[in-house]
Amino acid sequence: xxxxxxxxxKKYNRLFVIGIGKASLEAGNALExxxxxxxxxxILLDVKKAKLRRIKSVAGTHPFPSIANMKATGEIMALLKxxxxxxxxxxxxxxxxxxxxxxPFELKCDDLxxxxxxxxxxxxxxxxxxxxxxHLSEILGxxxxxxxxxxxxxxLIFSDVPGDDIGVVASGPTVMDITTVEDAKQVMERYDLxxxxxxxxxxxxxxxxxxxxxxxxxNVLVINNGVAIDAMVREAKKRGYxxxxxxxxxxxxxxxxxxxxxxxxxxxxxxxxxxxxxxxLRGNGKGGRNQExxxxxxxxxxxxxxxxxxASDGVDNTPVAGAIADKTxxxxxxxxxxxxxxxxxxxxxxAFFKGSGDHIVTGVTGANVADLMIAARIKI
Numbered sequence: 001x002x003x004x005x006x007x008x009x010k011k012y013n014r015l016f017v018i019g020i021g022k023a024s025l026e027a028g029n030a031l032e033x034x035x036x037x038x039x040x041x042x043i044l045l046d047v048k049k050a051k052l053r054r055i056k057s058v059a060g061t062h063p064f065p066s067i068a069n070m071k072a073t074g075e076i077m078a079l080l081k082x083x084x085x086x087x088x089x090x091x092x093x094x095x096x097x098x099x100x101x102x103x104p105f106e107l108k109c110d111d112l113x114x115x116x117x118x119x120x121x122x123x124x125x126x127x128x129x130x131x132x133x134x135h136l137s138e139i140l141g142x143x144x145x146x147x148x149x150x151x152x153x154x155x156l157i158f159s160d161v162p163g164d165d166i167g168v169v170a171s172g173p174t175v176m177d178i179t180t181v182e183d184a185k186q187v188m189e190r191y192d193l194x195x196x197x198x199x200x201x202x203x204x205x206x207x208x209x210x211x212x213x214x215x216x217x218x219n220v221l222v223i224n225n226g227v228a229i230d231a232m233v234r235e236a237k238k239r240g241y242x243x244x245x246x247x248x249x250x251x252x253x254x255x256x257x258x259x260x261x262x263x264x265x266x267x268x269x270x271x272x273x274x275x276x277x278x279x280x281l282r283g284n285g286k287g288g289r290n291q292e293x294x295x296x297x298x299x300x301x302x303x304x305x306x307x308x309x310x311a312s313d314g315v316d317n318t319p320v321a322g323a324i325a326d327k328t329x330x331x332x333x334x335x336x337x338x339x340x341x342x343x344x345x346x347x348x349x350x351a352f353f354k355g356s357g358d359h360i361v362t363g364v365t366g367a368n369v370a371d372l373m374i375a376a377r378i379k380i
Contacts, residue, residue: 012152083150095313114197126168254292259300288311310360
């Protein structure tokens with residue numbers, strides 16, 4: 001039973017598990033425990049790997065593609081092309097999949113890295129980045145489903161995207177794409193991409209629009225950041241806080257969102273948000289959107305205020321998950337003569353919080369439901 005729909009395993013000759021993204025290893029391991037020897041085989045492409053009994057585990061790179069990603073993607077594509085109508089393919093789709101599942105259309109891997117870096121540095125949203133990625137790929141934007149046709153596909157979607165558009169999560173490999181080449185061109189023109197990237201050949205590929213390829217595809221949203229926030233709210237209530245959920249689809253420039261969050265909680269209140277902010281690069285420092293959000297909040301926290309932002313996958317474009325901004329952080333910064341505005345101007349939030357000692361370090365969590373944020377005023 002998946003999403004209320006019944007699949008009779010007796011109808012299939014073979015059952016494969018293919019996982020893409022930062023939640024695929026843990027999810028694949030759980031499926032092995034559930035289905036055991038019913039699984040014929042498969043591949044899990046994550047940022048880490050482990051030894052499983054039935055499914056091959058492969059580690060790739062994130063946030064930018066690599067030859068290792070392409071090699072693993074090539075293995076997946078070769079497997080998909082072998083399927084027939086008596087095969088069942090359980091596909092785990094989670095955040096990070098757009099980078100991990102990498103087979104560029106008429107581009108080199110390094111070219112795709114330049115495109116991705118350029119869009120991110122200019123503050124493009126995840127929706128905009130993935131529109132371009134879909135049309136520069138031979139496996140994203142529903143092309144995974146086309147390659148696997150006529151097999152039956154169950155897509156288990158772990159959303160890391162504000163608004164939970166499953167066609168955006170990992171660039172929708174199992175979802176019929178509603179965007180077109182023209183949409184991708186508009187994004188590229190908006191950010192002057194061709195001039196910025198200096199790529200001589202950047203042809204776009206249309207994603208499959210024939211419903212035939214998707215008739216035997218069932219996509220189910222398994223989890224999103226609302227589940228995580230609900231758990232956070234329950235814990236805060238146990239601890240005596242009044243709670244408020246601001247948004248599960250929060251977007252905007254990270255430093256500006258941080259300033260906003262610093263000013264909204266009332267005394268004794270804990271405000272929660274989930275989503276994905278953006279960072280427009282102005283300098284050449286190191287950090288991620290969660291650290292930049294916390295650094296943007298820091299000049300505005302006062303008294304018993306606190307702002308915390310972290311990546312649910314434990315990796316905020318650096319080996320840390322995020323950072324905390326409160327009066328203790330300010331005290332550390334003052335003692336060490338660390339000026340938040342100076343570090344913000346360089347987009348160097350990682351160095352700031354490394355110096356102050358206020359990073360959040362979780363390690364790779366094996367889950368990815370976008371970013372989680374807390375703004376609070378400690379009850380006295």
